[in-house]
Amino acid sequence: MMKKQLIMEKALELFAEQGFEATSVKQITDICGISKGAFYLSFKSKDELILALIDHFMEQITSNIDYVVTNSNDESVLHAFYYEIFTSFHKHSDFAKLLMKEQTQSFNDVFLIKMRYYDQLMDKTILNMIERLYGENVEKTKYDLIFCVKGLMHVYSTLFLFNNVPLDVNVLAKTLVEKTNLLAQHTNTPFISKELMETFGQPMSEEMSADQLIDVINQKIEEMEESIEKESLTLLKQELIEPTLGQAIVKGLIENIRNHPHCKWIAFLLRNHFKV
Amino acid sequence: MMKKQLIMEKALELFAEQGFEATSVKQITDICGISKGAFYLSFKSKDELILALIDHFMEQITSNIDYVVTNSNDESVLHAFYYEIFTSFHKHSDFAKLLMKEQTQSFNDVFLIKMRYYDQLMDKTILNMIERLYGENVEKTKYDLIFCVKGLMHVYSTLFLFNNVPLDVNVLAKTLVEKTNLLAQHTNTPFISKELMETFGQPMSEEMSADQLIDVINQKIEEMEESIEKESLTLLKQELIEPTLGQAIVKGLIENIRNHPHCKWIAFLLRNHFKV
DNA sequence: TTGACAAATGACCACTTAGTCATTATTATA
DNA sequence: TATAATAATGACTAAGTGGTCATTTGTCAA
Numbered sequence: 085m086m087k088k089q090l091i092m093e094k095a096l097e098l099f100a101e102q103g104f105e106a107t108s109v110k111q112i113t114d115i116c117g118i119s120k121g122a123f124y125l126s127f128k129s130k131d132e133l134i135l136a137l138i139d140h141f142m143e144q145i146t147s148n149i150d151y152v153v154t155n156s157n158d159e160s161v162l163h164a165f166y167y168e169i170f171t172s173f174h175k176h177s178d179f180a181k182l183l184m185k186e187q188t189q190s191f192n193d194v195f196l197i198k199m200r201y202y203d204q205l206m207d208k209t210i211l212n213m214i215e216r217l218y219g220e221n222v223e224k225t226k227y228d229l230i231f232c233v234k235g236l237m238h239v240y241s242t243l244f245l246f247n248n249v250p251l252d253v254n255v256l257a258k259t260l261v262e263k264t265n266l267l268a269q270h271t272n273t274p275f276i277s278k279e280l281m282e283t284f285g286q287p288m289s290e291e292m293s294a295d296q297l298i299d300v301i302n303q304k305i306e307e308m309e310e311s312i313e314k315e316s317l318t319l320l321k322q323e324l325i326e327p328t329l330g331q332a333i334v335k336g337l338i339e340n341i342r343n344h345p346h347c348k349w350i351a352f353l354l355r356n357h358f359k360v
Numbered sequence: 361m362m363k364k365q366l367i368m369e370k371a372l373e374l375f376a377e378q379g380f381e382a383t384s385v386k387q388i389t390d391i392c393g394i395s396k397g398a399f400y401l402s403f404k405s406k407d408e409l410i411l412a413l414i415d416h417f418m419e420q421i422t423s424n425i426d427y428v429v430t431n432s433n434d435e436s437v438l439h440a441f442y443y444e445i446f447t448s449f450h451k452h453s454d455f456a457k458l459l460m461k462e463q464t465q466s467f468n469d470v471f472l473i474k475m476r477y478y479d480q481l482m483d484k485t486i487l488n489m490i491e492r493l494y495g496e497n498v499e500k501t502k503y504d505l506i507f508c509v510k511g512l513m514h515v516y517s518t519l520f521l522f523n524n525v526p527l528d529v530n531v532l533a534k535t536l537v538e539k540t541n542l543l544a545q546h547t548n549t550p551f552i553s554k555e556l557m558e559t560f561g562q563p564m565s566e567e568m569s570a571d572q573l574i575d576v577i578n579q580k581i582e583e584m585e586e587s588i589e590k591e592s593l594t595l596l597k598q599e600l601i602e603p604t605l606g607q608a609i610v611k612g613l614i615e616n617i618r619n620h621p622h623c624k625w626i627a628f629l630l631r632n633h634f635k636v
Numbered sequence: 637t638t639g640a641c642a643a644a645t646g647a648c649c650a651c652t653t654a655g656t657c658a659t660t661a662t663t664a665t666a
Numbered sequence: 667t668a669t670a671a672t673a674a675t676g677a678c679t680a681a682g683t684g685g686t687c688a689t690t691t692g693t694c695a696a
Contacts (some may be wrong), residue, residue: 181464188457232515239514384654395674398677400654637696645688652681
């Protein structure tokens with residue numbers, strides 16, 4: 085199991101540098117110092133590896149952003165959002181590079197669906213934030229705003245990822261907050277209407293069912309040692325099967341598990357499910 | 361020579377769909393209905409093919425944009441800029457897709473240099489436009505503005521290229537003009553300082569020398585049949601060797617060749633050289 | 637020391653790749 | 667028609683690909 089992590093780490097470096105297609109399994113196993121067979125003991129295929137990488141990092145990044153956004157006040161939420169994103173990208177710069185390089189590529193159906201899934205989660209988070217901050221004022225322009233925010237994120241990420249520009253995340257976040265506010269408060273001409281958004285934005289992937297959630301939780305529970313987190317998770321599972329606890333308790337339980345590295349994603353899914 | 365064009369056309373389609381690395385020479389020759397050998401009669405390598413494609417389209421697009429920008433008044437220049445870009449991308453959508461997919465990829469040094477070169481030309485054009493429109497007001501924020509403009513271009517291009525969104529170029533250009541004006545007129549907090557721009561933006565690739573320009577022109581002249589364009593080009597070559605004509609005449613001569621499909625790029629280079 | 641089980645190996649498979657070149661087909665010239 | 671020049675072919679090479687599996691190695695408890 086240690087090996088799986090080693091492979092993911094080293095492969096990520098290679099993917100970031102050369103791209104996924106240009107990196108061979110042989111190259112990966114060589115710098116890991118393991119045999120080809122050992123690789124296929126950890127991953128069924130090269131594709132499975134990149135999918136695992138995407139999930140591993142996107143779950144982390146997505147849930148962190150979501151938490152930060154839902155737990156900041158209106159004054160600070162935009163700044164917190166940008167700050168969190170760029171901090172994540174900076175910390176996991178190899179993954180961020182991989183993401184940039186492969187996001188328009190399309191070798192694999194599963195890959196594509198996964199990318200679209202996380203992209204839609206991001207859209208949702210941004211939209212949420214925008215609606216909360218500007219309300220009715222951006223009714224006509226909010227979809228354009230999503231794209232503007234993503235466009236800004238994209239260029240500035242490229243800038244510091246591929247040009248080793250020294251990064252002061254705080255300043256960067258500040259400038260983008262200013263720009264976002266400007267665009268939100270003064271834009272009048274929309275390009276993306278609600279209808280347009282719906283025609284191309286394949287119906288937002290619906291949420292996970294309670295049953296699916298329970299499966300994921302069961303799997304995690306088995307991996308965990310006894311702890312407050314495990315207890316909280318067990319209670320939350322119970323709540324999924326048969327709701328009895330109040331909102332406050334549920335929220336508290338989710339808060340308990342939120343910082344456990346293995347639970348971040350589940351915490352995110354549960355927050356979404358219980359809408360707390 | 362016809363064959364070269366056929367290969368470029370068909371290869372572009374494949375590259376746009378599958379990416380450069382994922383497309384094999386065999387695939388290209390198959391849909392062209394030619395043999396492998398015939399391919400290597402037109403191109404020394406697969407790499408040379410993609411470089412030729414980049415040059416072919418980027419020369420066209422870059423020179424068109426430059427012309428449009430330098431020949432629009434302050435009222436309309438921003439709109440003209442966006443309109444021209446998106447029209448080009450829409451018209452050559454396969455090439456635009458290729459560009460998006462491969463712009464962060466880095467298989468090849470020559471490729472990388474080429475991409476950076478055209479990217480810098482674009483930066484220059486945008487900067488020019490911004491300085492002209494907003495002057496002193498954007499002294500501190502103009503570099504950020506370049507990136508904002510590129511970020512907006514990027515997301516909206518992705519949107520209509522990969523999501524078959526119906527494209528009303530006029531409306532799109534309008535919304536982006538509004539956004540650009542907003543950002544230019546009200547942004548106060550810069551992220552990219554002049555120094556920062558200089559540290560990462562390897563010294564702007566210096567202009568072509570007069571001698572190099574003459575070489576390029578000589579080559580073109582041979583390919584052309586007798587015409588006003590050819591005569592103009594010959595006179596311009598003379599002017600490069602020994603300046604005798606006035607600005608007005610030079611400008612007129614460049615105007616003469618500007619619409620000849622083979623001369624667009626040369627017209628661009630000459631406009632830059634004579635600064636007319 | 638033995639035996640049982642899991643972990644790890646790397647030769648090997650079938651296939652694909654970019655690129656070459658002796659050979660053949662086509663065209664133009666005399 | 668004969669000859670020279672050019673265009674086009676596709677079998678071939680050498681290297682590499684993702685993936686497999688019979689075999690070896692390592693690690694336990696008995």
